[in-house]
Each structure stands twice: as C-alpha cells, then as structure tokens.
Amino acid sequence: MTNDPVKTVRTTCAYCGVGCGVIATPDGNGGVTVKGDPHHPANLGRLCSKGSQLGQTVSTDGRLLAPRIGDQDTDWDTALSLVAERFKSTIEQHGPDSVALYVSGQLLTEDYYVANKLIKGYMGTANIDTNSRLCMASTVAGHKRAFGTDTVPGNYTDLEQADLIVLVGSNLAWCHPVLYQRISAAKDANQNMRIINVDPRRTATSDLADLHMSIAPGSDVALFNRLLVEIVDRGLVDADYVAQHVNGFDDAVAAAHADVTETLDICDADLMAFLDMWCSTEKVVTVFSQGVNQSTSGADKVNSIINCHLATGRIGRTGMGPFSVTGQPNAMGGREVGGLANMLACHLDIENAEHRNAVRTFWDSPTMPTQAGKKAVDMFDAVADGTIKAIWIMCTNPVVSLPEADKVRQALLDCDFVVVSEMFATTDTAKCADVLLPATGWGEKDGTVTNSDRTVSRQRPFLPKPGMARNDWDIMADVGRRMGWKDAFDYATPEDVFREYAALSGIATKFERDFDISDWTDDYNAMFPRRWGTERFFENGGFYHADKKAKMLPLKSRAPKSAITTDRPFRLNTGRVRDHWHTMTRTARSPRLSQHLAEPFVEIHPDTASRLGIKPAHLVKLTSDHGTAIVRALVTDRVRRREVFVPIHWTGETAPTGRVDALVTGYVDPVSGQPESKASTVAVAPFDPEFYAFAVSAQEITPDSTYWAKARVENGWRMELAGTAPTDWDAYAKSLFGDGETVSVIDPARGIARVAVVSGGRLIGALFAGREPVAVSREHLAGLLGGDYADVLAGRPGGDRPDPGPIVCSCFSVGVNSILHAIEADGLMTVDAIGAALSAGTNCGSCKPELAALIAKCTVKEAAE
Structure with missing residues (x-):
C-alpha cells in the first residue's frame, strides 16, 4: 500500500x-x-x-488564488489579522455566542478537529455546525437514542453476505454507485438474495429490486411499526437478546400496535410481500439514506428501523443490521470529531459535565460551552436576526443548499462580518463574503477521511497548491494564534493534528465510548485504509447507555410538517442525479459529467402534466411560500400523481432559476435538527416564454434571459435559454458570442431563428431558437465549436455521420441513438452484450439501469408490433 x-x-x-x-x-x-x-x-x-x-x-482555471477583502486581493497577514480581530472584538462586545462556524463533510478530519477546538475550546461557543446536518443528523440522533453513541454496527461486506437487503429512501444506483455495484454483483452470485426498494419515487435503484414499494412520503415509521407488530405476531422476537440487551420493548410494541392503522398508500399484496420477506429471512440488512433522514420525523424513522433489528437480534452479525450510508466523503469523520453543534470529539457529549471537563483539560482551554450551539437552520436564522454577527463558512455553499435559500443569502448580505474559505470566488455563497480565503481542494489537501463503514483513509496531495491557497486546518490554526492562543494551535503538519486527536480518543475511552484510535501510532504518511473499532458492534450487546442496554423507542408516525393546501397541492421531493454532486462546484468543471443531464428538471406524472397543460421538455414554474423555480418538464410515471421531483445541484452560476432549495421550507426534525428537504409543498404551472433556444459557445457566457442553464463541453459551453424574444437575432447572437461574421436563417412568421457566429473561419457560437423547445443534436453541435461551420445550421450531422443522441453512458460518451441501434438493428438484447459492443456500462456501471430500461422498452415495442 x-x-x-x-x-x-x-x-x-x-x-x-x-x-x-x-x-x-x-x-x-x-x-x-x-x-x-x-x-x-x-x-x-x-x-x-x-x-x-x-x-x-483539477484544473486551476477560475481558482481563487489570493486572499480577498471586499473586491481587492491582499496578503495572508492582512486578511487573517482582520479575521482574528473581528472575531475577537465581536466576542468581547457581544459574547461568544455572537460568532459561528459553518463547515462541511468535505473537510478532512484534521480540518474538522482544529475548527472544533478553536470555537468550542477557545472562542467558547458551540456555534459550529456542518452541511452534514442536512444529510445524516437524523441517523446520529437515532443511533445515540438506541445505542448510546453514534455507532455504525456493520460494514460493507454485510451488503454482500445478506440474503435480503431493504433499501429505504436510498437511490443507491445514482447516489452511492459503487455500493450498488457491489450489491448487484452479490445478487448475481447469490440467487437467494432479494432486494426491496422502499421509495415514493421509482428510481434506477428500483430496477435491481424484487419489490419496489412506493409508499406515501413520510410513512416510513408506519411501515416499520407494522413490521414490528408482524414480528411479534409471528413469534420472531429474539426473547433472550431482548431480555439481556434491550430496554423499552413493551412500550415500543404497544406504540406500534396503536400506529398500524396509519395509511401507507400501497397495495396489500406489496405490504404482505415486504412483511413475508423480512420476517422469513434472518440475514437482513436495512440500508437507509436521505429519504429517511431528511424529514421532520427523521430520527423516529431511523429508530423505527433499529427497533425491528433489535427485536429480532438481527444486529452486529454477518449480513444483518441497520446500515446508514452517508452523503459526503468525511461526514463520518465530522461526526467522530465533534463537528456538530451538539457534540464533542470522540463521541463525547457537550452537555455532559464530565465529558466537557475531560476535553477542556486535555486541550488546556480557557473555556467550554455548557450547552449545544445553533444547528444549521437555526444558525442562519440567528444570522438573519442579528444574534450571530460574525460567521466563517468553509468548503460549502449554504446559499444554494440550505432550505429557504433566498433568506439565507439575504442573511449573509446583512451580516456584520462574513468569512468564506473557498476554492472559487464565484459560488453563490462566496459572493456574500466580506473576506474570501483561498483554500486547497482535492489533490492538494493532506489528511484523513472516514467512510460510511468506519474505514479511515488518507487523502494525499499530488498537485501543488495553486497561488496562495492554504489548507483549512492551517488557516484556522493561524487565526487561533493571532487571537492569542499560540501554543494551542502550534501545528506544523496535519500529522501533528491527527496525533493530538488520536490521543484525545484515548481520554474518551475512560467514559466507555466506542471510538478509540489512540494506538494508531504507525507512520502517518504510509497509513493504509483501516476500520476503527471491531468489525461489527452489538452481537452480544455491549451498548453505550449506562446500563449497557439498547433502547427501543415507542414511536408514532407523523405526516410531513408542510401541509398540502389548495394553493400548494404538490409534494416536492429533492435529491441527486447520477453524474453531479452537491452544488456542482467540482462536477460542473467536467464536460463529460454534464453530458447526461445538463439542466435542472422536474419529474412530473403524465396524468398531472396533462391536467395542468404541461408538455414534455417545456418549462415549468414551481412556487412555494419561500421562493420560485423554473425548470424543464420531464414527464414520467416514476413519480406519483401528487408529487414532483427536482434535483438539488443547480446554482446561480449554472441555472439561477433552478435553485430548488429556495422552495424548501425550513422545518426541521425536533430531535436531530435536520431539515425536511423531501416534503415541502408547491404549486406547479406551465411557464410560457416567447422563445426557447439552445446555444453553443466557445467562451463562457451569462445571458440576460428569464431562463438559462449552462454546462461545459470539450471546447466551450452549451446552454439552454428561454424568455422574451429579441428584435434582432443576429445582434443577440453577437451579444452572446462576441464579434464575428453571422450566418443565419430567420423566419419571423414561424418564430424560428438559427444563427452561427464565425471568427477567423472558425465557429465561435451558434444559436437555435423557436417558439417550442428546440430539437437539434446537442452533442453534434457542441463538437463543432472551434472548427468547421459548414453544416452547423442544419443542427444535425450529415447523412454520412450518425447522431449518437443524448448521452447515456458518461464514461464512454455513448448516446441513446447508438444504444437503440445496437438493440434494434444488431439484436443486442442484454446489458452485457451492449457493453461488449459499445463499452457502455463497462466502467462504473451507473448507466446499467438505463441500458436495461432501453432494452425493456424495445422489447415491449417489438411485442406490441
């Protein structure tokens, strides 16, 4: 290694x-x-x-290369002296709770540790929270309530050794593709393995499932309460395990009995199939993700799943247990290091006086908060009302990702002092900063991360730091020294930080916590991937409550907090797409990753679309009490009739009207503080612009248009536009692409315009506009940039060049037309056959569900004929 x-x-x-x-x-x-x-x-x-x-x-194009105060570049000494002075003076004038840090699961553990120590141990406030609050805080709360600590009981090999995997609120195929690949391979090898997919929306993951249960949003507790009752009625309770290792069984069962009348909105046959499979299979792993966590009853959903595993003793053994998959590379590391407002490092509790005193003594710190700080949504509410007067945001983009995002942006614009550590000055959040600090990114950073199954791995640098960029731990330690705490933050390397953190974990074991890496004294630079703790926890009890027993909780299902009304009749679900991640600060830099889905969209049921007069590929306006969005219509029966789905990724940089979190209500789980990001209510209506257009450009452009969405291509940019039609299309094209010779075909009567702009004999831009969405070969046109423009206005390849169509396989740029030709003309009727011929699906495998769907579609068509 x-x-x-x-x-x-x-x-x-x-x-x-x-x-x-x-x-x-x-x-x-x-x-x-x-x-x-x-x-x-x-x-x-x-x-x-x-x-x-x-x-x-990894290109450094567009990177922030120097500290910046306002609009002016400066040096590190000036910038960090200002940050230290402003935080210090704010604390002196308004108290420690007037400052805050908002950090990220993309930080390394060493970054997280220094942030936690700086604000809790030295600034004296627990106002530090993380964007991980948005994805897995409900799991943390559920684990702590059940187990006494935030312990993941199993590991990835359990997914391959189970006989039944229940995926709850998890589109594993798109959000955790490698785990999906591991499960798919295990299912091929084990003909007895079955998979259940519990999700209101049918996703790519559903294609692998033996049963897809499209339950009503928010009804997970009712489903697992029904399962708990069935476990009892069938005599499947592990009485010895419960007697020796579990408290609260009777109350949990009584609550489940009282809750079984709640509607799941699924057919009886599907419900019975789920109950039969779960109850008749010992080796069950229940995998859950954001569909469970992002809810005002998220912690209860987690505990309803854990209740069933505790009642049957199906936990901590090979191929069985509840299993949470996290969304970020170091969400687990952040949990372990106390990066949340209600935690201390090493799974210690901030509201426990003995834990606080132990950490304070270890740090030799002057102070320590006695209660939890502001969690993410509350933190930005406190910024908005002026309670928090100075905030430092690192490695995240809350102006896009937090609920009620427009309110968050205004709060930061009105805040007395905002510091943002970032790689780019162009993010929505960076534009709100008083001080911008250039931070390193992947390939430049040096430290550790922990994945979903407790495996700690090294992130190692292999590229030079661009410009004046510095590591986050180093920036924070420098500010700590400037605030007067020189010895406490006298770190020279990330290894110095890690070794201190490891030593603190040894202190935590005195309180019988599970997290202990104090004996990890091997060479830091040569560290190999290593799972902390035992392979599995809790087979023989040993929980972390005072009596060493787990707790089953009495739970009652609750509807989502946002109520359906006549004005807001649709439930809004949000989530990820296959090839993008978070707010696309990184993935949008890859031309290949933008080939699959290049603009924001709304999935809407065909019956709903027909009733509302929404046509496929037309634009749709979504409205909530907090904002609006305009996105493309994707008409599909993957969603239920009263529900719509919009992805989370697009920003003010890539599609300003596609910022979906501007619509999401800031309701949170009362236990975990996690926002309910999958169940806001919205109005849905057609949006009718005067024109639709598609453009390609050799240079990046930002048009003055009601709707636009842009994405990188190999030699420039592609863009979808819509809005008010210009009076002069040639002039409009030049305003987009720059001066050059125009070649155009314009038909005012039909509302059609096709304009190419040429400079030096090379195509620098082309625009295709009409009153309806434009049907041209987008991949073909993007490929013409910088080259010959002879057939550009045709919008499609000539007869001697086939049109590959929209990209399905991003790894090898294989389009849908190429795949359909292989199926229909060449008779390739398996995913493996298509892979052998076209390479599609043979690298990452994430497109295999789409390949299978195309085969199935052609098979149905052939049968009908």
Missing part, C-alpha cells in the same frame, strides 16, 4: 461517503489520470462516473 514516490499516489475520492480508494497519476502539467484502487476495501478497484472523471476537475 505504499506510494510510488515518482508517479502514483494512493488517495481517496472527493465525493460520497462510500470512500473509494483512488490511484492518481499526475502528468507533470497540472493534470492527472485516475483509476480505482484495487486494494482499497471500499471499492476494490471500482469507481463511479464521478470518481472516474476526477481528472477533469
């Missing part, structure tokens, strides 16, 4: 909580090729489409 000192570096992927190992090979010119690390236990050489294209995201 040692690195080649000349060529390759073993590191960890920058994206989700699977924590895949990556082998990076720099090319010496600022670029890098990547492949999966076959020796890493998380992925065993596999990578998803996003991980495979990491090399396309």
Whole structure:
C-alpha cells in the first residue's frame, strides 16, 4: 500500500461517503489520470462516473488564488489579522455566542478537529455546525437514542453476505454507485438474495429490486411499526437478546400496535410481500439514506428501523443490521470529531459535565460551552436576526443548499462580518463574503477521511497548491494564534493534528465510548485504509447507555410538517442525479459529467402534466411560500400523481432559476435538527416564454434571459435559454458570442431563428431558437465549436455521420441513438452484450439501469408490433 514516490499516489475520492480508494497519476502539467484502487476495501478497484472523471476537475482555471477583502486581493497577514480581530472584538462586545462556524463533510478530519477546538475550546461557543446536518443528523440522533453513541454496527461486506437487503429512501444506483455495484454483483452470485426498494419515487435503484414499494412520503415509521407488530405476531422476537440487551420493548410494541392503522398508500399484496420477506429471512440488512433522514420525523424513522433489528437480534452479525450510508466523503469523520453543534470529539457529549471537563483539560482551554450551539437552520436564522454577527463558512455553499435559500443569502448580505474559505470566488455563497480565503481542494489537501463503514483513509496531495491557497486546518490554526492562543494551535503538519486527536480518543475511552484510535501510532504518511473499532458492534450487546442496554423507542408516525393546501397541492421531493454532486462546484468543471443531464428538471406524472397543460421538455414554474423555480418538464410515471421531483445541484452560476432549495421550507426534525428537504409543498404551472433556444459557445457566457442553464463541453459551453424574444437575432447572437461574421436563417412568421457566429473561419457560437423547445443534436453541435461551420445550421450531422443522441453512458460518451441501434438493428438484447459492443456500462456501471430500461422498452415495442 505504499506510494510510488515518482508517479502514483494512493488517495481517496472527493465525493460520497462510500470512500473509494483512488490511484492518481499526475502528468507533470497540472493534470492527472485516475483509476480505482484495487486494494482499497471500499471499492476494490471500482469507481463511479464521478470518481472516474476526477481528472477533469483539477484544473486551476477560475481558482481563487489570493486572499480577498471586499473586491481587492491582499496578503495572508492582512486578511487573517482582520479575521482574528473581528472575531475577537465581536466576542468581547457581544459574547461568544455572537460568532459561528459553518463547515462541511468535505473537510478532512484534521480540518474538522482544529475548527472544533478553536470555537468550542477557545472562542467558547458551540456555534459550529456542518452541511452534514442536512444529510445524516437524523441517523446520529437515532443511533445515540438506541445505542448510546453514534455507532455504525456493520460494514460493507454485510451488503454482500445478506440474503435480503431493504433499501429505504436510498437511490443507491445514482447516489452511492459503487455500493450498488457491489450489491448487484452479490445478487448475481447469490440467487437467494432479494432486494426491496422502499421509495415514493421509482428510481434506477428500483430496477435491481424484487419489490419496489412506493409508499406515501413520510410513512416510513408506519411501515416499520407494522413490521414490528408482524414480528411479534409471528413469534420472531429474539426473547433472550431482548431480555439481556434491550430496554423499552413493551412500550415500543404497544406504540406500534396503536400506529398500524396509519395509511401507507400501497397495495396489500406489496405490504404482505415486504412483511413475508423480512420476517422469513434472518440475514437482513436495512440500508437507509436521505429519504429517511431528511424529514421532520427523521430520527423516529431511523429508530423505527433499529427497533425491528433489535427485536429480532438481527444486529452486529454477518449480513444483518441497520446500515446508514452517508452523503459526503468525511461526514463520518465530522461526526467522530465533534463537528456538530451538539457534540464533542470522540463521541463525547457537550452537555455532559464530565465529558466537557475531560476535553477542556486535555486541550488546556480557557473555556467550554455548557450547552449545544445553533444547528444549521437555526444558525442562519440567528444570522438573519442579528444574534450571530460574525460567521466563517468553509468548503460549502449554504446559499444554494440550505432550505429557504433566498433568506439565507439575504442573511449573509446583512451580516456584520462574513468569512468564506473557498476554492472559487464565484459560488453563490462566496459572493456574500466580506473576506474570501483561498483554500486547497482535492489533490492538494493532506489528511484523513472516514467512510460510511468506519474505514479511515488518507487523502494525499499530488498537485501543488495553486497561488496562495492554504489548507483549512492551517488557516484556522493561524487565526487561533493571532487571537492569542499560540501554543494551542502550534501545528506544523496535519500529522501533528491527527496525533493530538488520536490521543484525545484515548481520554474518551475512560467514559466507555466506542471510538478509540489512540494506538494508531504507525507512520502517518504510509497509513493504509483501516476500520476503527471491531468489525461489527452489538452481537452480544455491549451498548453505550449506562446500563449497557439498547433502547427501543415507542414511536408514532407523523405526516410531513408542510401541509398540502389548495394553493400548494404538490409534494416536492429533492435529491441527486447520477453524474453531479452537491452544488456542482467540482462536477460542473467536467464536460463529460454534464453530458447526461445538463439542466435542472422536474419529474412530473403524465396524468398531472396533462391536467395542468404541461408538455414534455417545456418549462415549468414551481412556487412555494419561500421562493420560485423554473425548470424543464420531464414527464414520467416514476413519480406519483401528487408529487414532483427536482434535483438539488443547480446554482446561480449554472441555472439561477433552478435553485430548488429556495422552495424548501425550513422545518426541521425536533430531535436531530435536520431539515425536511423531501416534503415541502408547491404549486406547479406551465411557464410560457416567447422563445426557447439552445446555444453553443466557445467562451463562457451569462445571458440576460428569464431562463438559462449552462454546462461545459470539450471546447466551450452549451446552454439552454428561454424568455422574451429579441428584435434582432443576429445582434443577440453577437451579444452572446462576441464579434464575428453571422450566418443565419430567420423566419419571423414561424418564430424560428438559427444563427452561427464565425471568427477567423472558425465557429465561435451558434444559436437555435423557436417558439417550442428546440430539437437539434446537442452533442453534434457542441463538437463543432472551434472548427468547421459548414453544416452547423442544419443542427444535425450529415447523412454520412450518425447522431449518437443524448448521452447515456458518461464514461464512454455513448448516446441513446447508438444504444437503440445496437438493440434494434444488431439484436443486442442484454446489458452485457451492449457493453461488449459499445463499452457502455463497462466502467462504473451507473448507466446499467438505463441500458436495461432501453432494452425493456424495445422489447415491449417489438411485442406490441
């Protein structure tokens, strides 16, 4: 597991909580090729489409290269002296709770540790929270209530050794593709394995399932309460395990009996199939993700799942247990290091006086808050009302990702002092900063991360720091020294930070906590992936409540907090797409990752679309009490009739009207503080612009248009537009693409315009407009940029060049038309056959559900004929 000192570096992927190992090979010119690390236990050489294209995201184009105060670049001494002085004076004038840090699951553990120590141990407030609050705080709360600590009982190998996997609120195929690949391979190898997918929306993951249960949003507690009753009625309770290791069984069962009348909105046959499979299979893993967590009853949903595993003793044994998959590369590391407002490092509790005193003594710190700080949504409410007067945001984009995002933006604009540590000055949040600090990113950072199954891996640098960029832990430590705490923050390397953190975990074991890495004294630079704790927890009890027993909780299902009304009759679900991640600060830099889905959209049921007069590919306006969005209509029966789905990724940089979190209500789980991001209510209506258009441009453009969405292509940019029609299309095209010769076909009567702009004999831009959405070959047109423009106005390849169509396989740029031709003309009727012929699906495998769907569609068509 040692690195080649000349060529390759073993590191960890920058994206989700699977924590895949990556082998990076720099090319010496600022670029890098990547492949999966076959020796890493998380992925065993596999990578998803996003991980495979990491090399396309490391360019320093557009990077923030120097500290900036206002609009002026400055030096580090000036910038950090200002940050230290403003935080210090704010605390002196208004108290420690007037300042806050908002951090990220993309920070490394060493960054998290210094942030936690700085604000809790030295600034004296617990006002530090993280964007991980938005994705897994309900799991933390559920684990702590059931187990006494935030302990993940199992590991990834359980997914391959189970006979039944129940995926709840988890589109694993798109959000955690490598785990999906591992499960798919295990299912192929084990003909007895069955999979249940519990999700209101039918997703790519549903295609792998033996049963898809489209339950009503928010009814997860009712479903697992019904399962708990069935477990009791069938005599499947592990009485010995419950008697020895569990409290609260009787109350939990009584509450479940009282709750079984709640509607699940699924047919009896599907419900009975679910109950039969779960009850008749010992080796069950219940995997849950954001569909469970992002709810005002998220913690209860987690505990309803855990209740069933505790009642049957199906926990801590091979191939069985509740299993949470996290959304970010170091969400788990942040939990372990106390990065949340209600925690201390090493699974200690901030409201426990003995825990506080132990950490304060270890840090030799002057102060320690006695209660939890502001959680994410409350934190930005406190910024809005002026309670928090100085905030430092690191490695995250809350102006896009938090609920009621427009309110968050205004709060930051009105705040006395806003510091943002970022790679780019152009993010929605960076534009609100008084001070911008250039931070390192993946490929430049040096430290550790922890994945969803407790495996700690190294992220290693293989690229030079661009400009004046610095590591986050280093920036914070420098501010700590400038605030007067020189010795406490006298770190020279991330290894110094890690070793202090590891030593603190040894102190925590005196309180019988589970997290202990105090004996990890191996060479830091040579550290190999390693899971902390035992392989599995709780097979023989040993929980972390005072009596060593777990707690089953009495639970009652609750509807989502946002009520359906005549004005807001649709339930809004939000989530990820396959090839993008978070707010696309990284993935939008990859031309290949933007090929699959290049603009924001709303999935809407065909019956609903017909009733509302919404046509496929037309624009739709969504309205909530907090904001509006305009996105493209994707008419599909994947969603239920009274529900719509919009992805989370688009921003003011990429599609200003597609910022979906501007619509989301800021209701939170009362236990976990996690927002309900999948159940706001909205109005849905057609949006009728005067024109629709598609454009390609050799340079980045930002049009003055009601609707636009842009994405990178190999030689420039592609863009969808809509709005008020210009009076002069030639002039409009020049305003977009720059001066040059125009070649155009314009038909005012039909409302059609096709304009190409040429400079030096090369195509620098082309625009295709009409009164309806424009049907042209987008991939073909993007490929013409910078080259010959002879047939550009045709909008499609000539007869001698086939049109591949919209991209399905991002890894190999294989389009839908190529795949359909292989199916219909060449008779390739299996995913493997298509892969052998076209390579589609043979790298990351994330597109395999779509390939299977195309085959099924052609099969149905052929049967009908």
